[in-house]
Amino acid sequence: MKFRVFSMTERLPPIQSMVHTGSFHILVAYCGDLILRLFGDHVWSFKSLSTVPCRFNINCLCYDPEMKMLLSGILGAVVTWIIDRNGKGLHIAHMVPMPGDELIQDIVLNGPKGSLLALCETMVRVLERQGQGQLAEVGRFTSATSGSITCCFTCFDQGFLYAGNHTGEIQVWSFIRGHSLHSFKAHFSSVVCIQSRPEAHTLLTAGKEGLIKEWNLTSGNLLRRLELGEELCRLQFIDSLTFFCQTTCSFSLYSLPCFYSLFNVCGATPQQVRRVRCGDNCFRILCTTDDGLLRFVSPITGDLLLLTWPFSVLDQAVDWAFDTEKEELFVATGSTDVLVFDTTRCPCPAKYLLCTSPNSQDWVQCLAYGHFYLGRGLQGLMFSGHQSGVIRVLSQYNYARIQKCMHFGAVLALSTLPGGPFGSRENALLCSYGMDDYVHLSEAVLEGKKLHLNCLASILSTCHLKHLILLPTSVGAITETNCLRLWKFHDFLSSESQEGSVFIETLPLHQCTITSFDVCLSLSLFVTGGIDGSVRVWNFRGRLVAMLDSSLHFGPLCFANDRGDLLVAFNQSLYLVSCLKLLHPSLLSHLSFMSMPDEVLEIPKPFMPSFFFSFETMFVPKYIYLEKGQQELVGLEKLVNYRAIAFDQKVPHVIEDEPGSPVLLSAFRHDSLCKGEMDSTEVTKPHHAHYVVPPQLQLATWDGLNPYQILRCYFGKGKKWLLAPDCYIPNSVIRARLWPEGSPIFLQCNLHSPMAKLVGKARAYSQEKEDEDFIKLRLSKDITYNVLTDSADRSWLGKKMSEIAINSLVEAILNIMIHAPPLKFQCCIGALGQIFASYEVSSALRSETAHRLLDNTTNSNPLIRELAWEGLKRLGMITQLFAMPLAQGLMDKDQRVRSKALSLMGDTGIHTKSSLLNLIQHQDTFREMQEVIGEEPLDHLLGMQAADLQILYTQVEQRLNENLTLSEGDKKPAFSLEVAKTSELWSLSKKSEVPKESEVATKPSKGQRQGQAGEKKHSMYGVIWFMPQGPYGNTIRLTWVQRYQSGGTRDKQTDVFTKRNFLGRIYPNLGRLQGLCS
Structure with a gap:
């Protein structure tokens, strides 16, 4: 290596800043004496070229190859210089002032979108090139900490800007959103260099004290550190893996390890990693983390395929196994229960709970899934090892649900072959290890109509085993002395003693x-x-x-x-x-x-949480295994659901939503299958998870704890609820199908109930007393109405009320609405909306409320009809199937009612007459409507029967335009009261008459009595009609038949079913006509 020393004829102060000007082949140096000195590089034979006086003190120098200009940072400005091509001089092009007269610490080229970064005292200013050496400020990043900024780094892969200051703190901004993310203390002295390594998901920082540190980008934890032993002056990366360090007395090169590459960011510490087979040439990586999440990762791309919902019961999980055939994930919960997840959806919901033993102390210690193909549709078996030494087969088939006592003491480990190109007999083998230090090799055999687990060999181990694995030709184990021990099949299967005396063992591996x-x-x-x-x-x-x-x-x-x-x-x-x-x-x-x-390359499943993940208590069906392979449905089991999943970009985190703000779930410990349990019969229970605000929310990529919007983009997709054949579906699931377009008011809730739990007898007594006083207060209609309208008397809203008080209040409001004027009716609608949003109202009372509002859609007052439609919307009844009763409002005689119905029709997804007619004509429409209603007959709630749809179809086709407005040419039909002869009516009434003895006397409830009192104006006879085609198309023919409370009747002449409620809504004038004729 050649080097050159520049000899100076004059005594100069030390060089404070120096920069190379690229294609100009000039070195520019500043020594703090208001003079810039220009030297040629090796092209100029390193000779001195010229000196340029300047009238200000320069703090930093930078060369911009894009503008081909020299930049200098001074107090309160950035100066751009034009470089002479001959190297003889510099000329000031522009001075770009900085507000606040801050000292420019450094100028960096690699800013966001090709901009320049000026490091000021407490902020980073973003400068954009304007041409001709002109710069303009287009943004700034202000530091929330004290200390001048010394260095920065822009990570384009993450969209973050990092900056370090004189006090050793690191500040992180998102240059996409422009706001600060976080800051943390990294060093005790000035930060010299920052370098983000997204390929390793780490951040490297260097301090002037001589420490180089590498940090976790997700948690902010310190991974490792390098001590140089002397003061660090400069650190600069040559490439992504090599950097040099300049200290006061030395110069050194360092290389970062590059044998690994980032595969998947978990967001929490992995506790166990397994490769599981999911089909022919299809595998997944099952990873469990200390925040309770179980996730499947693609072994090809490292993408997150799906993950489970973080139920609290997973804190006690001890083992996991995946059923390939049924796509179910079995989790042993540290008791006799095994929680089963449905892995066809993401996040995986809890499918059902298995109580594997009637003995509550017979805990499940381990699980294993075998890729067995035994015939009779029996493909794959799930095994569970228990505290009592029993091995059970968890199956939905009666003949496969067996158990066998294999060990004297707890079963500590189970192992099967991973499936694949092995023989059929090898794939049917099960290996187990217990507290008695015996290793049993068993074979699953289907004999006739019964499954048997036959023990082929028993091996007595001379030492405790830590890990067990079944291989195609041998049984392998890691011993407590950290050796690998192998028992070959041909050795112990042919041996008469079968005590496992022949084995192969390595030296200690660790x-x-x-x-x-x-x-x-x-x-x-x-x-x-x-x-x-x-x-x-x-x-x-x-x-x-x-x-x-x-x-x-x-x-x-x-x-x-x-x-x-x-x-x-x-x-x-x-x-x-x-x-x-x-x-x-x-x-x-x-x-x-x-x-x-x-x-096979799998595509990640979309993260679409179920609506029921928003409740703090969830119910799953629970089954119990009894003796002789019997299985019994116990009922519904409650799962505590205080947690949710928040995403930091694509990284999931488990949070708990506490009052005020959510907090991150801290780590908890999963006991290994092979830890201290080997030495005693006692099983150590893992610690419960707890929640803390993490002190290391010093995250470089954390953009705030924003919980995933559980209800967002879930409803309105036309999805059907999948009903598992072995699961019981709660009524809440059926009710939710009533509102596929969105969540109704009375089902909306947060992760936690807004009502606090009452503690103490005195508090409970005062609450009961308050309910009794409220019931007495509401006995008067006027007092009840005043309570609803007077804001001073509405202090009861939001307080906890008993079910009796809630039901009484709703019934009182419904009674007020029977003869209420429009203003009072509107107030009652608003009160019902508030009550249904704040309290749990019984399903029967909700149906009654909907029934009353449907009755009011045919009220003689158009204001009441309009308010009734609005009230149905607030109750969440406006769905696609509700488009048919809503079509009645489109043909209302009042323009405001028609406009209200037309605006609500858009919420059902129906926008044209053609789509409405298609819905009415669809053969399964009536059945689907009855399904979503539930047990209550459809003709009771909507006054509608199957044959009435054809009548509605004719009405819509003739009276509505394509845009669902009332046809202008539609005229009031001319009524032709073709009353039959007296003899015909008498014979018809005789045929339809029912003896009084057959009538069943029923005592209606309070709400029903009020409803019947308002219906006394109707006669004992209903009206049925048909719409003749051809010349009689505008004529309605009326015929009288007797109507019974039990439902509609059938007229043989017209072959049409009738019901008072449905007729009154299809044609409002029929109610008046009926009164005249009766």
């Missing part, structure tokens, strides 16, 4: 406890991870193949594929170590001759 273990069968390799963070790859002879030499502390690991690519966990993320960098060339050569089919 000097510390082995916490992670996985096997790559295609290459005959296995990998081990120690508790000290070390990772080593071995062959089955115990020979070391590779070792990760790094200061990083690696966590759980597994092989990503059959080619030997390795997944390791650290920095709350998964990293991929390629086989090209991990394996020896001889192994790579052997790998190149192997024929491996490509794995």
Whole structure:
């Protein structure tokens, strides 16, 4: 290496700033004496060219290759200089003033969108080139901390701007949104350099004290540090992996490790990583993290495929297994219960709960899924190992639901083959290890109509085992002495004693406890991870193949594929170590001759949370396994749901929504299957999760805890509720189908109920007394109405009320509405909306309210009819199927009512007459309407029967335009009262008469009595009609038939069903006509 020393004929102060001008081949130096000195580089033979006096003190120099100009930072301005091509001088082009007269600390070129960054005292100013050496400020990033800014870095991949200051703090901004994200203390002295490494998901900072630190970009945790031992003057990256350090006395080069690449950012510390088979050439990486999330990651791309919802019960989870055939994820919850998730949706909802034993102390210790193909549709079996030593088969088939006592003590581990190109018998093997130190090899056999678990061999281990794995030709285990022990099938199956005296054992693989273990069968390799963070790859002879030499502390690991690519966990993320960098060339050569089919690439499922995740209590069906393979439905089990998922870009985080603001879920401990339980019969329960505001919300990429909007973009998609064949669907699911276009008022709620729980007898007594006083107060209609209208008397709204008080209040309001004028009716509508939004109202009373409002849509007062339609909207009844009763309002005689109905019709998704006619004519429409209503007959709520749809179809077709407005040519039909002869009417009434003895006497409720009192004006006879085609198209023919309370009747002459409610709404004038004729 050649170097050159510039000799100076004059004594000069030390050089304070120097820059190279690129294509000009000039070095510009400033020594603090108001003179710029120009030197030629190697092209000019390093000779002095000229000096340029300046009238201000220069703090920093920068060369802009785009403008081909020299930039200098001074007090309160940035100066641009024109460089002479001959190198003989500099000329000031412009002085760009900075507001506030701040000293420019540095000028950086790589700003957002190609801009320049001027580092001032407390802010970073964004400068845009305007041409001719002119700069203009287009933005700024203000620091919230004290201390002058010393350095910055722009990460375009993340969209963040990092800056360090003299006090050692790091400030982070989003240059896309322009606001500050976070700041944290990184060093005790001035920050010299910042470098973000998105490929490793880390941030590297350097301080003047001589410390270089690497930070986690998600949590802000310190990963590692390098001590130089002397003051650091400068640190600069040459490329993405190499940087140099300049200290007061030395110059050094450093290289960052590059054997791993970022695979997936978990957002929490991984606890266990497994590769699971999901079908032919289809695999997933199952990763569990310390925040309670279980997620599936693509082994090809590292994308998050799906994840479970963070129920609190997962805090006690001890093991997991995935059922490939049914796409169900089984989670052992640390008791006899196994929670099953439906993995066909994301986030995975809880599908059902299995109580695996009637003995509450017989806890599930481990789970395993076997890819068995035994016939009779039995594809795959789920096994559970229990505290009592029993192994059970968890199956929906009666003949496969068996149990067998295999061990004297708890079953600690279960293992099956991963499936694939093995023999049918090998795929039907199950290996188990228990507290009695026995390893049992069993075979699942389907004999006749019964499944049997036959024990093939029993091996007594001479030491405790930590990990167990079943291989195609042997049983492998990691011992407590950190050795790999193998029992070959041909040795112990042919041995008479079968005590496992013949085995192969390696030397100790680690000097510390082995916490992670996985096997790559295609290459005959296995990998081990120690508790000290070390990772080593071995062959089955115990020979070391590779070792990760790094200061990083690696966590759980597994092989990503059959080619030997390795997944390791650290920095709350998964990293991929390629086989090209991990394996020896001889192994790579052997790998190149192997024929491996490509794995199936899965597409991530969209994150669409269910509506019911918004409630703090969820119900799932619970089944219990009894003796002799019997299964019984216990009922519904409550799951506490205080948590939600928030996304930091694409990284999920578990949060709990507490009053005021959400907080992040802190780490909790998952006990390993093979920890201290080996040495005693007591099973240590894991600690419960707790919630704290994390002190390391010093995140570089954290953009605030914004919980995912659970209800957003979920309804209105036309989706049907999937009903699992083995699950019980709560009534809440059926009710929710009533409102597919959106959530009604009375179903809206937050993660927590707004009503606080009452504690103490005195508080409970005062609440009951308040309810009694309120019931007495509402006995008078006028007093009740005053309570609703007077804001001073509405203090009851929002307080906790008993169900009796709520029902009484709603019934009182409904009674007021029977004969209320429009103003009072409007007030009652508003009160009902507030009550339904604040309290839990019974379904029967909600149906009654909807029924009353539907009755009022045919009121003689058009204002009442308009308000009734508005009230139905506030109740959340306006759905697509409601378009048919809403069509009655489109044909109302009042323009305001028609306009209201037309505006509501858009909420149903119907905008044209053609789409409305298609809906009415659809053969399944009536059935679907009855399904969404539930148990209540449709003709009671809407006054509608199946045959009435044809009548409605004719009315819509003749009276409405294509845009659903009333046809201008539509005239009032000429009524032709073709009353039949007296003899015909008498015979008809005789045919339709029902003996009084057959009538059932019923005592109506209070609400029903009020409703009937308002209906006394109707006669005992209804009207049915038909619309003749041809010349009689505008004539309605009326015929009288007797009507009964039990429902509609059938007229043989016209073959039409009738119902008072439906007729009155289809044609409002029929009510008056009926009164005249009766």
